[in-house]
Amino acid sequence: MTVRSTLVGKDVGQYELVHGVPVPEAGPDQVVCKVGAIALNPTDWKMVDFSVVPGAVGGHDFAGEVIEVGEGVTRLKKGDRVLGLAIGFNADDMRMGAFTDYAVTYAHGAWKIPDWMSYDEAATYGVGIGTATLALYQTLALPPPVVDDDGKITAKKQKKPVYVLVAGGATATGTIAIQLAKASGLTVVTTCSPQHKDLLLSLGATAIFDYSSPNCAIEIRNYTDDSLQYALDCVTEAGTMKMCYDAIGSAGGRYVGLEPLATHIQYTRRAVRADWVIGRTLSGLPVRLDGAYGRPARPQDREFAxxxxxxxxxxxxxxxxxxxxxxxxxxxxxxxxxxxxxLRKGKVRGKKLVYPLA
Structure with a gap:
């Protein structure tokens, strides 16, 4: 019998490493993967501090090799190299999560990686892709990249620039969002500290603004000729939300954040529609978290994913x-x-921590 080691929730703010746990079988529409690398996200400390599920495997981002596919899985097969997005601290399936050497995840949350890509690189993608696609295409309803008959992806040409503001462009979700928006033919403006400017320009941003500038919002509004309609706030604090609201043009538009919204800002502009997303809805199942983080089942998000x-x-x-x-x-x-x-102490900025498993 093959066994695995798992990092599970123990108590508020505490994880526990457990050894000798039998590797679970893949359930319907699930895959089991031998993990090659694990990446960390801020949600990994937030979940254990505020929404711990004792005994459930933690973590979300991993990459590895498929060793078993469950009933109904046709897109993947044993031996495929994949990156994975698992739902850690999953009350509906406590076996699921990335913090282990043999991970279980939903089949739609694992996708193939090229032969030339390392597991270290691949492990960085999952949460960023899940969150950015949900925000840009499901919530803001922006046009996706176009796939031609030969399978080549091309950007949809816009008659005039369609601006998208990505606030916090140097975050793990921000760098993915910039590239997705560029692939969609959109014109990306973003905020970051000066040290990340060259990186974000190389990923497809058209204009970079220093988030610490007191004139940041008006500079963006002037650059976009008062026409900005879409804002993705990857930081989602009261200050960044206000900056996004002030940058959106006079005609109004849409704002999406990644945390519950500051209501004292949310209703200051009637012409701006605001919402926020949580990547856990991509499972299609209810989000069983307390307070504003709880969500009913959203099967449409599963179909979208x-x-x-x-x-x-x-x-x-x-x-x-x-x-x-x-x-x-x-x-x-x-x-x-x-x-x-x-991550909890704010010691990591602009990078994802990745742990290869030998």
Missing amino acids: EVFFALSEQLIAQGMLKPHPRELRTGGLEALVEGIDD
């Missing part, structure tokens, strides 16, 4: 979706808690 994750697979293969900058750390599963604490 099946289409757009497959598109992301093509974008990666064609070199149009590059991984977020990463910092490789050693120590495997035993070292994850230290990295999670570094």
Whole structure:
């Protein structure tokens, strides 16, 4: 019998590494993967601090090799190299999660990677792609990239620039969102600190603005000729939300954040429609979290994911979706808690922490 090690929730703010756990079988529409690398996200500390599920496997981002497919899975097969987006601390299936050497995830949350891509690179994608696609295409309803008859992806040509503001462009979701928007033929303006300017220009941003400038919003509004209609806020604090609201043109538009919204700002402009997304809805199941984070089942998000994750697979293969900058750390599963604490303390900026599993 093959066994695995898992990093599970123990108590509020605490993980526990458990060894000798039997590797679970793949359920319907699931796959089991031997994990080659794990990446961390801010949600990994937020979940254990505020929404821990004792005994459930934590983590979301991984890459590895498929070793078993469940009933109904036809797109993937044993031996496929994949990147994975798992739903860590999953009350509906506590076996699921990325913090393990044998991960279980939904089949639509695993997609193939090119032979030339390492597991270290691939592990950085999952949460960023899931969140960015959900925000840009499901919530803001922006046009997706176009796939021609030969399978080549091309940007839809716009008669005049359609501007999209990505606030927090140097975040892991921001770098993915910039590239997706560019592939869609949109004109991306973004905010970051000066040290990340060259990176974001190389990924497809047209104009960069210093988020620390007191004139940031008016500079964006002037640059877009008062025509900005779409804003994705990858930081989603009161200050960034106000900046986005002030940057959106006089005619109004749409704003989407990644955390519950500051209501004292949300209703200051009637012409701006605001919403926020949580990537856990991509499972199609209810989000069983407390307070504003809880959501009813959204099967439409599951259907959306099946289409757009497959598109992301093509974008990666064609070199149009590059991984977020990463910092490789050693120590495997035993070292994850230290990295999670570094994220909690704000010690990691502009990079994803990645842990290869030997």
